Amino acid sequence: MKEVQLHAKCQEEVIVDEAKLACNVGSGIVSVYATPMMIAAMEHAAVQCLQPFLEEGETSVGVLMHTTHDAATPAGMKVRISAEIIAVDRKKVTFSIIAQDEKDIIGKASHERFVVMKEKFEAKAQAKLC
Template sequence: MLTTGTKGKAEVKVDDTNTAVTMGSGSLKVFATPAMIALIEKAACTALEGQLEDGQTTVGTKLDVAHVAATPVGMNVTAEAVLTEIDNRRLVFEVVARDEKDVIGKGSHERFIVNAEKFTAKTYGKV
């Protein structure tokens, strides 16, 4: 059963695959904002591991995150997500990302619980 306070964590090392210049989100060789967002979503998903019913998964529906500091290649970045609100199938997380020196990102992230099979069928019904 889902409860507020549930936490998840994810970590990545900044390398040439997740810089702004490589990901097309800027021209600098620093940790890319899209990479930080993906790490935050991974942390939220980690918080939910083993917490959902069979056949359920979650999809990200909203992000309100500020990227407040840059991180160079070679540093590790850790994202943490804490489940702060449960509203039926809507889940709200407080999120923070840190490198080895600073908080680099913070905000909130919403996910929605869906039936994986039905969601996939509806999505691919577009084709």
């Protein structure tokens, strides 16, 4: 892993479409942006933020996500996810993440990822099948 730059940031945008609604992903019966879809977008933004600091063969895996989902977002709205690296402890990288739609901050998260060697990590997981 290269030296990780504190306060490095990444922003992504998603459009809330029918496939991202709580009533369509099994996380509720309402027609609003589903919490699991927001969390997935938050995690994806963190992955992208860390990517420039990884060496060949490395990847990162999420180990903790502490999230609030504070406001509902209807289909058709744009959501911006902003991830920032706020701490590094050897191979553990911590992020502060904010999600906001066109009107409100809709969610916040503290997220931790560990840098691992992809092949070794996957081999260990596959060994569980034996």
